[in-house]
Amino acid sequence: MKKKFNVLVVGFGYWGPILSRNIQANLRFNIYSICDSNSSNLNKAKNIYPSCFFYSSFQKALNNSKIDIVVISTPTNTHYKFAKMALIKKKHVLCEKPLSLNLREVKNLISLSKKNKKFLFIDYPFIYSESVTFIKNIITKKKLGKALIYESIREKAPYRKDTNVIWDLGIHDFAILQHLTNRNPIKFKVNAIKTKKGYKSDFANINLYYKNNFSAFIKLNWASPIKIRLIKIYFEKGLLIYDENEGIYKIKIYKKSKQGFNLEFPLVNFNETLKLFIDYVGNTIITDNFKNFNFNFSLNLTKTLLNITKNY
Ligand SMILES: NC(=O)c1ccc[n+]([C@@H]2O[C@H](COP(=O)([O-])OP(=O)(O)OC[C@H]3O[C@@H](n4cnc5c(N)ncnc54)[C@H](O)[C@@H]3O)[C@@H](O)[C@H]2O)c1
Numbered sequence: 001m002k003k004k005f006n007v008l009v010v011g012f013g014y015w016g017p018i019l020s021r022n023i024q025a026n027l028r029f030n031i032y033s034i035c036d037s038n039s040s041n042l043n044k045a046k047n048i049y050p051s052c053f054f055y056s057s058f059q060k061a062l063n064n065s066k067i068d069i070v071v072i073s074t075p076t077n078t079h080y081k082f083a084k085m086a087l088i089k090k091k092h093v094l095c096e097k098p099l100s101l102n103l104r105e106v107k108n109l110i111s112l113s114k115k116n117k118k119f120l121f122i123d124y125p126f127i128y129s130e131s132v133t134f135i136k137n138i139i140t141k142k143k144l145g146k147a148l149i150y151e152s153i154r155e156k157a158p159y160r161k162d163t164n165v166i167w168d169l170g171i172h173d174f175a176i177l178q179h180l181t182n183r184n185p186i187k188f189k190v191n192a193i194k195t196k197k198g199y200k201s202d203f204a205n206i207n208l209y210y211k212n213n214f215s216a217f218i219k220l221n222w223a224s225p226i227k228i229r230l231i232k233i234y235f236e237k238g239l240l241i242y243d244e245n246e247g248i249y250k251i252k253i254y255k256k257s258k259q260g261f262n263l264e265f266p267l268v269n270f271n272e273t274l275k276l277f278i279d280y281v282g283n284t285i286i287t288d289n290f291k292n293f294n295f296n297f298s299l300n301l302t303k304t305l306l307n308i309t310k311n312y
Pocket residue numbers: 010011012013014015016035036037038041056058073074075076078096097098123124125158168
């Protein structure tokens with residue numbers, strides 16, 4: 001058996017355990033150490049991964065030559081510092097979204113990653129999902145004609161002090177749209193509102209306009225008690241609905257016919273999206289192919305989001 005990549009996970013709150021479960025299930029990786037400054041979250045990690053090494057200080061955790069990759073699932077305002085420290089120590093980095101809300105920081109991390117030839121992965125999970133791959137195929141092959149309107153409703157997520165709802169939830173739609181269209185919006189309108197003291201905008205409506213009469217309408221909020229992750233794409237020849245919360249039939253297609261609409265439920269595989277992302281990370285590290293690594297995806301996404309959120 002080939003050597004496994006040793007992983008240091010920093011941040012074992014809500015998302016860290018979910019990421020860790022998918023990492024440990026991948027035969028290329030071994031969770032070697034876990035760091036969290038909160039002792040009760042570190043105790044939770046000890047219970048799940050009893051044979052790991054545990055740290056409350058990232059600096060100390062990083063100081064180990066056995067670590068190959070650092071996985072960062074701490075709050076956004078720590079990402080730059082931790083990713084920079086890890087890249088300087090010549091570790092690969094997998095950082096949670098958003099990498100940083102600052103373009104200069106994103107550029108610095110990309111330069112460091114290139115200089116030290118260590119990969120910098122960011123977790124935009126949906127672009128690896130089988131549902132989004134299925135949709136991309138429909139769009140590319142024009143199976144339902146031209147895509148006209150993308151509509152997304154994304155509601156309910158934990159309130160966060162260091163971002164707003166556009167950076168936190170909207171980033172998924174911006175990543176999906178960038179992946180599906182390979183384009184940037186040429187015009188946009190944003191309406192964002194904050195309803196909770198001490199936090200930034202927790203509600204937002206965003207309209208995006210692209211070349212060739214393609215538009216996107218995105219509705220986001222953190223406040224709803226009901227979790228909604230629903231995308232509708234209106235095509236010339238029908239409507240595609242992608243409901244991430246559905247168990248099996250996440251995609252439905254209403255195909256236009258002379259009588260009205262015919263409903264189809266295409267069978268799309270439903271591997272956990274994070275599993276597919278972690279597979280991609282492992283496969284990319286093995287190939288060691290820096291020349292083809294797409295740094296522009298995050299750079300472009302950061303620029304778009306900065307533009308959209310400049311008044312919020
Ligand atoms: N990709 C996705 O779909 C997705 C989903 C949820 C969260 N996230 C991202 O994951 C990140 C973490 O979110 P979360 O909901 O798990 O937050 P959380 O607050 O639940 O967990 C963060 C953890 O980091 C620890 N931490 C904070 N500062 C630290 C430090 N200096 N050193 C060590 N540990 C520290 C905290 O104690 C906590 O356990 C965020 O960037 C968020 O945007 C991504």
